[in-house]
Amino acid sequence: MAFGNNKSSIILLLLSMIYFVTLIPKSHAAIAKYDDYLRKKANESFAESLKAFDPNPEKVADELNEQVGETLVHENLSRRHLKEENDCKATNPIDRCWRCDGDWSKNRKKLAECVRGFGHRTTGGKDGRYYLVTDPSDDDMDKPKNGTLRHAVIQSEPLWIIFARSMVIRLKQELIFASDKTVDGRGVRVRIAYGAGLTLQFVHNVIIHNIRIHNIVSTPGGMIRDAVDHIGLRTVSDGDGINVFSSNNIWIDHVSLSKGTDGLIDVIEGSTAITISNCKFNNHNTVMLLGAHDNSTKDTIMQVTVAFNRFGKGLVQRMPRCRWGFFHVINNDYSKWLMYAIGGSSNPTIISQGNRFKASDNPFTKQVTKRESTESEWKKWQWRSEGDKFVNGAYFRESGPKVKHTISPLKEKNLIKFKPGSYAGRLTRYAGALNCVAGKSC
Numbered sequence: 001m002a003f004g005n006n007k008s009s010i011i012l013l014l015l016s017m018i019y020f021v022t023l024i025p026k027s028h029a030a031i032a033k034y035d036d037y038l039r040k041k042a043n044e045s046f047a048e049s050l051k052a053f054d055p056n057p058e059k060v061a062d063e064l065n066e067q068v069g070e071t072l073v074h075e076n077l078s079r080r081h082l083k084e085e086n087d088c089k090a091t092n093p094i095d096r097c098w099r100c101d102g103d104w105s106k107n108r109k110k111l112a113e114c115v116r117g118f119g120h121r122t123t124g125g126k127d128g129r130y131y132l133v134t135d136p137s138d139d140d141m142d143k144p145k146n147g148t149l150r151h152a153v154i155q156s157e158p159l160w161i162i163f164a165r166s167m168v169i170r171l172k173q174e175l176i177f178a179s180d181k182t183v184d185g186r187g188v189r190v191r192i193a194y195g196a197g198l199t200l201q202f203v204h205n206v207i208i209h210n211i212r213i214h215n216i217v218s219t220p221g222g223m224i225r226d227a228v229d230h231i232g233l234r235t236v237s238d239g240d241g242i243n244v245f246s247s248n249n250i251w252i253d254h255v256s257l258s259k260g261t262d263g264l265i266d267v268i269e270g271s272t273a274i275t276i277s278n279c280k281f282n283n284h285n286t287v288m289l290l291g292a293h294d295n296s297t298k299d300t301i302m303q304v305t306v307a308f309n310r311f312g313k314g315l316v317q318r319m320p321r322c323r324w325g326f327f328h329v330i331n332n333d334y335s336k337w338l339m340y341a342i343g344g345s346s347n348p349t350i351i352s353q354g355n356r357f358k359a360s361d362n363p364f365t366k367q368v369t370k371r372e373s374t375e376s377e378w379k380k381w382q383w384r385s386e387g388d389k390f391v392n393g394a395y396f397r398e399s400g401p402k403v404k405h406t407i408s409p410l411k412e413k414n415l416i417k418f419k420p421g422s423y424a425g426r427l428t429r430y431a432g433a434l435n436c437v438a439g440k441s442c
């Protein structure tokens, strides 16, 4: 689709407005039948999400701001001692934690210490063995072949999943994860494409790292194994890139996503403790849905950090679209959205700090924000912009109370400061899947 000229932008805008209003409810979860196993899983995962919920989200947000500040100071220092780290430039605290290690390939599990923000307890498959994916095929939904990604993700033990070589994995059906997994695509080029996407449903503790997900399509459903001891009947899948459903402690980092059928990343139905960082998004309508229903009040526990991502060309809306929960949108770089960038309904809290918002030339899409409600309602919602940088006429409509900042534990009495949007370009420079080479800093 060409998004270039003005006329097509306006048509697209109108079409998306209709789409926005008549938003199709999604929460069926592609489960055709809830059996005892799934009922139990649903019950357990919601109890876990309640536990993972942080009663002091402002503090978590500020801690991340503080870490960004320290990393930039550190970067300045190491620049003065150029030889020190191979001249590796890792500009944000997540990357700084692992990317400059020339031995990253011998030290892969170090990554599990690097997550920041609401997903900070996620360790993925750190306590498990490595699983080497050797086979890109995806033929058997009941007994997946040993060596395939599907065989890896359904195992009950923790696993750190790596790939023997570059591959395109075309999933016949949704890839349904069990808990405690890391998918680590470093060192090769792994693409999940032209088939179904990833489903994280009723699970905890999953890291998705350094892969490419594109051209995801809706798939027909049927019997799909989601654990070594369970297989269940699924309905048609929506065609999301990554669907996080009633799950907690999830970290999605350095993933490149484009051209899905439905959302690129959807986080719904009482999921929480989630960080989406260093990802690159392109060419898609509905980018990121955080909360699917205005009546899904359990999403009040949803807490998501959206940090250091690059929202690039050809994106229409939902970067993200939020409901109910607490959303920290920090140091991302937005370029020329076609409808709006950040939207929501049902009284979500949105703290936008240090992002760069560059509007397109279309005079009708300069506003960053979009609210589905009446002004008398939404003026109470806390949507605040601090230190954001606005380019080409972009503007953020604020509402609700000011952000309460916590006092820095390190620099006594000082309120923690965010890094302003003028840094967003630097902080997101390496967003998306990286081409890491073993033996060199990445």
Ligand SMILES: *[C@@H]1O[C@H](CO)[C@@H](O)[C@H](O)[C@H]1NC(C)=O
Residues within 6 Å of the ligand: 039, 042, 043
């Ligand atoms: C969870 O389990 C409790 C006690 O076993 C039960 O009362 C409740 O209905 C269950 N909730 C769901 C959502 O299944």
Ligand SMILES: *[C@@H]1O[C@H](CO)[C@@H](O)[C@H](O)[C@H]1NC(C)=O
Residues within 6 Å of the ligand: 069, 072, 073, 076
């Ligand atoms: C890093 O150095 C640049 C250029 O000298 C300076 O403008 C910037 O404020 C420094 N950043 C930090 C976080 O100290």
Ligand SMILES: *[C@@H]1O[C@H](CO)[C@@H](O)[C@H](O)[C@H]1NC(C)=O
Residues within 6 Å of the ligand: 146, 147
């Ligand atoms: C899968 O293959 C690996 C390596 O060939 C082997 O060690 C392992 O036992 C196999 N697992 C199963 C479940 O067959």
Ligand SMILES: *[C@@H]1O[C@H](CO)[C@@H](O)[C@H](O)[C@H]1NC(C)=O
Residues within 6 Å of the ligand: 025, 293, 295, 296
């Ligand atoms: C929420 O709304 C949707 C769409 O109107 C409906 O399908 C669903 O049953 C409702 N759920 C509850 C819990 O009321």
